[in-house]
Amino acid sequence: MQTMIIAHRGASKQAPENTLPAFDLAWQAGAEGIETDVQLTKDHVPVLIHDERINRTTNGSGYVKDYTFNELKQFDAGGWFDKSFSGTGIISLDDFLNWLSDKPLYLNLELKNNKIEYKDLEVIVVEHLNHYRILNDTTLSSFNPHSIERLNQMNPEIDTALLVSKKRGADVVQKAHSIGAKSLHIKYKFLTPALAAQCRQKNIALRVFTVNSSRRMAHCFQTACTGIFTDLPDKALQFRHVFNNHAPRHH
Ligand code: G3P
Numbered sequence: 001m002q003t004m005i006i007a008h009r010g011a012s013k014q015a016p017e018n019t020l021p022a023f024d025l026a027w028q029a030g031a032e033g034i035e036t037d038v039q040l041t042k043d044h045v046p047v048l049i050h051d052e053r054i055n056r057t058t059n060g061s062g063y064v065k066d067y068t069f070n071e072l073k074q075f076d077a078g079g080w081f082d083k084s085f086s087g088t089g090i091i092s093l094d095d096f097l098n099w100l101s102d103k104p105l106y107l108n109l110e111l112k113n114n115k116i117e118y119k120d121l122e123v124i125v126v127e128h129l130n131h132y133r134i135l136n137d138t139t140l141s142s143f144n145p146h147s148i149e150r151l152n153q154m155n156p157e158i159d160t161a162l163l164v165s166k167k168r169g170a171d172v173v174q175k176a177h178s179i180g181a182k183s184l185h186i187k188y189k190f191l192t193p194a195l196a197a198q199c200r201q202k203n204i205a206l207r208v209f210t211v212n213s214s215r216r217m218a219h220c221f222q223t224a225c226t227g228i229f230t231d232l233p234d235k236a237l238q239f240r241h242v243f244n245n246h247a248p249r250h251h
């Protein structure tokens with residue numbers, strides 16, 4: 001299997017991250033999957049935004065959890081990136097799943113519950129995925145191992161992924177395995193052939209973030225990672241094509 005190209009927050013170098021234009025561009029580029037981040041509003045609506053606060057990616061300020069979805073929708077989530085995107089709004093998970101529903105894209109929803117423990121986030125997200133009948137085609141990831149355990153308790157069939165961005169020593173694969181995660185999502189700097197081999201041995205899918213340079217892409221393809229999260233899906237697709245045609249063949 002070749003390494004899957006997953007658009008990180010959509011095509012987030014070309015359009016404001018986690019917005020419909022960014023997802024649309026990723027789809028048009030031919031990305032095979034989309035990664036996006038989920039937080040919860042004051043009225044318990046799952047919305048797609050990376051930070052706990054809206055300051056960096058909108059014209060507003062304050063915490064997502066202190067606004068209702070209707071209030072959040074009033075902010076501009078595109079103008080900060082480029083004024084041609086002014087008027088682009090924050091979208092709900094529901095808006096996104098509607099957009100996704102006629103597209104054969106792999107989905108990775110990252111539950112942003114490592115800083116704020118949003119109550120019932122797992123239950124709410126799983127209900128939405130069930131409603132759209134795409135729970136089986138989705139990986140649910142989190143930096144919070146307790147959230148992974150809660151998801152596995154709810155339904156052991158859920159494809160859960162443990163996210164790792166800090167050095168935890170050599171035990172990350174064991175940690176993922178012990179909490180029942182089926183995948184491990186790591187920061188690029190932790191990728192080694194040994195870690196990739198350990199994952200294969202334990203039957204754990206390995207995906208790597210954030211992979212934007214050709215050098216990093218080549219390393220991920222060489223180690224046969226399951227997938228890469230990239231802000232540049234069009235570049236990654238082109239590069240993978242070239243890489244596949246130049247890789248030494250084994251007879
Ligand atoms: O899910 C992979 C990656 O998105 C995790 O880090 O901070 O970009 O959400 P972050």
Ligand code: MG
Pocket residue numbers: 035036037110
């Ligand atoms: Mg993310």
